[in-house]
Amino acid sequence: MATAQTRTLSRIMMAPAVIVLLIWMIVPLVMTLWFSFQNYSLINPMMTGFAGWANYIYVLGDPSFTQSLVNTLILVGGVLAITVIGGTFLALLLDQPIWGQGILRIIVISPFFVMPPVAALIWKNGFMHPGYGVLAHLFEFFGLEPVDWFNQYPLFSVVIIVAWQWLPFATLILLTALQSLSEEQREAAEMDGANAINRFYHIILPHMARSITIVILIQTIFLLGIFAEIRVTTGGGPGYASTNIAFLVFRTGILSNDIGAGSAGGVVAVVIANIVAFFLMRAVGKNLDA
Amino acid sequence: MARNVSTGTKIGFTFAAWAIALLLFSPILWVLLTAFKTEAEAIANSPTFLPQNFTLENFSAVQDRSDYVKHATNSILVSVGSTLLGLAIGIPAAWAMAFAPTKRTKDVLMWMLSTKMMPAVGVLIPIYLIFRDLRLLDTVHGLTLIMTVINLPIIIWMLYTYFKEIPVDILEAARMDGAELYNEIVHVLVPMAVPGIASTLLLNVILAWNEAFWSITLTSGRAGTLTAFISSFSSPQGLFLAKLSAASLLAIAPILLMGWFSQKQLVRGLTFGAVK
Numbered sequence: 001m002a003t004a005q006t007r008t009l010s011r012i013m014m015a016p017a018v019i020v021l022l023i024w025m026i027v028p029l030v031m032t033l034w035f036s037f038q039n040y041s042l043i044n045p046m047m048t049g050f051a052g053w054a055n056y057i058y059v060l061g062d063p064s065f066t067q068s069l070v071n072t073l074i075l076v077g078g079v080l081a082i083t084v085i086g087g088t089f090l091a092l093l094l095d096q097p098i099w100g101q102g103i104l105r106i107i108v109i110s111p112f113f114v115m116p117p118v119a120a121l122i123w124k125n126g127f128m129h130p131g132y133g134v135l136a137h138l139f140e141f142f143g144l145e146p147v148d149w150f151n152q153y154p155l156f157s158v159v160i161i162v163a164w165q166w167l168p169f170a171t172l173i174l175l176t177a178l179q180s181l182s183e184e185q186r187e188a189a190e191m192d193g194a195n196a197i198n199r200f201y202h203i204i205l206p207h208m209a210r211s212i213t214i215v216i217l218i219q220t221i222f223l224l225g226i227f228a229e230i231r232v233t234t235g236g237g238p239g240y241a242s243t244n245i246a247f248l249v250f251r252t253g254i255l256s257n258d259i260g261a262g263s264a265g266g267v268v269a270v271v272i273a274n275i276v277a278f279f280l281m282r283a284v285g286k287n288l289d290a
Numbered sequence: 291m292a293r294n295v296s297t298g299t300k301i302g303f304t305f306a307a308w309a310i311a312l313l314l315f316s317p318i319l320w321v322l323l324t325a326f327k328t329e330a331e332a333i334a335n336s337p338t339f340l341p342q343n344f345t346l347e348n349f350s351a352v353q354d355r356s357d358y359v360k361h362a363t364n365s366i367l368v369s370v371g372s373t374l375l376g377l378a379i380g381i382p383a384a385w386a387m388a389f390a391p392t393k394r395t396k397d398v399l400m401w402m403l404s405t406k407m408m409p410a411v412g413v414l415i416p417i418y419l420i421f422r423d424l425r426l427l428d429t430v431h432g433l434t435l436i437m438t439v440i441n442l443p444i445i446i447w448m449l450y451t452y453f454k455e456i457p458v459d460i461l462e463a464a465r466m467d468g469a470e471l472y473n474e475i476v477h478v479l480v481p482m483a484v485p486g487i488a489s490t491l492l493l494n495v496i497l498a499w500n501e502a503f504w505s506i507t508l509t510s511g512r513a514g515t516l517t518a519f520i521s522s523f524s525s526p527q528g529l530f531l532a533k534l535s536a537a538s539l540l541a542i543a544p545i546l547l548m549g550w551f552s553q554k555q556l557v558r559g560l561t562f563g564a565v566k
Contacts, residue, residue: 013385017382021402021405021439024439025405032412032415100304107312114546115542117524122538125531131333167314173560224409225409227502250507254418266415274407277407
């Protein structure tokens with residue numbers, strides 16, 4: 001059906017999108033690579049020229065890098081654990097016969113639409129503030145000492161905020177998947193006398209497996225780049241206690257004006273994301289054929 | 291859902307679901323209530339639930355002190371502008387791939403998606419320097435361009451999955467009836483494509499509105515969007531809790547409403563069509 005004419009036409013129609021994304025993919029990335037091998041500091045303009053691996057040695061060798069890498073893993077892993085387990089549980093609950101299901105769906109998804117700085121500041125000032133936060137009042141009510149969350153447990157506090165934002169996403173995706181499980185399948189299982197736990201393990205969980213995979217992979221992509229939540233709450237501190245790789249690059253490149261070292265960190269971030277992306281693309285690609 | 295359960299079980303499930311949902315919603319409720327309290331009441335030692343002295347002065351204070359309207363305007367310009375620009379580039383591309391697919395269409399789609407995987411910090415520094423040299427730092431059009439590019443893969447993917455569902459047979463039927471190409475597009479295809487385009491538009495406005503990385507790093511006072519504006523509250527001076535809530539409420543309310551309407555499409559958009 002595709003004549004030469006339609007082929008030419010569709011190429012023209014695709015050209016703007018392809019060109020824009022091609023430029024976006026190549027130009028900045030090549031520049032980052034280039035800068036990462038240069039001596040380039042906005043503070044010290046006298047320092048120029050080829051740096052070899054010096055920037056990489058500087059970034060990778062600094063204890064702040066190891067800590068940021070570990071923090072990134074804790075942040076991604078912690079949020080994933082909370083959102084996937086909590087989301088599965090919540091989706092199962094919302095799928096039960098309950099009153100007000102439609103309204104509940106809307107209430108539960110709401111945190112996902114709250115912009116990251118607002119989410120972070122609500123938690124920082126309204127809930128986790130040691131003086132007048134809601135949690136401080138609650139602790140006092142039960143006769144406990146209020147906790148200074150961002151100084152005592154900085155990374156944990158960030159995990160809580162981010163999990164609050166992403167739990168609704170996981171719940172919504174998993175609930176959608178759950179509702180596509182046909183009623184006949186469930187009824188057949190019930191007739192066979194399968195109890196709730198057996199039905200969960202042998203029918204519901206296998207049905208949801210693909211959606212859970214997708215939730216994990218998509219969230220990982222976003223969670224690797226967590227930025228605003230750290231910026232407005234802890235600023236990466238105390239010390240480097242809540243700095244992840246994304247924030248480390250920002251600190252090095254933009255706040256400390258070390259373009260070379262910041263770029264080297266950026267390249268490392270790209271490599272990490274690529275490893276994750278490889279698996280995501282395979283999962284999404286498979287679904288394309290279906 | 292026609293499962294038969296006892297009323298007792300239903301009450302139990304309903305109670306549990308509402309309890310958890312309200313717990314999740316409580317931070318948003320806190321903003322809603324605190325925005326109408328006085329600053330003194332907001333940090334009182336014995337906290338109140340409902341505002342005791344209902345006041346609207348926080349909203350006017352936010353406007354007077356930090357020009358809320360300007361930041362909101364920037365947010366609207368960037369989110370709507372980048373979405374329209376993205377649709378202008380994305381609709382033809384998605385259209386071509388859905389209706390005239392070739393052997394390479396799948397690879398092109400996957401490649402477009404892969405650009406979305408690139409972490410923003412990987413290109414932050416060159417973009418920052420390019421923007422500085424081209425005088426695009428802290429401008430609305432500069433941020434709009436970036437926002438267009440980062441959301442373009444999602445726009446194309448979403449449109450593609452919608453266009454793919456338009457039955458091609460209907461075109462042939464129209465052709466049999468002797469419809470001209472123009473009529474074919476205007477009377478047959480457009481009405482079928484509009485709902486998909488509308489959902490794509492809605493989701494992308496939401497994503498661009500809430501985008502925080504590029505808004506914070508590339509803008510400040512002049513072109514600052516609401517995400518950048520709210521972030522500036524992170525190091526506050528004096529009494530500010532009620533004002534922060536008022537500003538936050540104004541920043542999230544419109545998008546919350548849009549989100550409630552588009553939550554079904556959201557699933558498809560954010561999973562690149564993998565979950566519907």
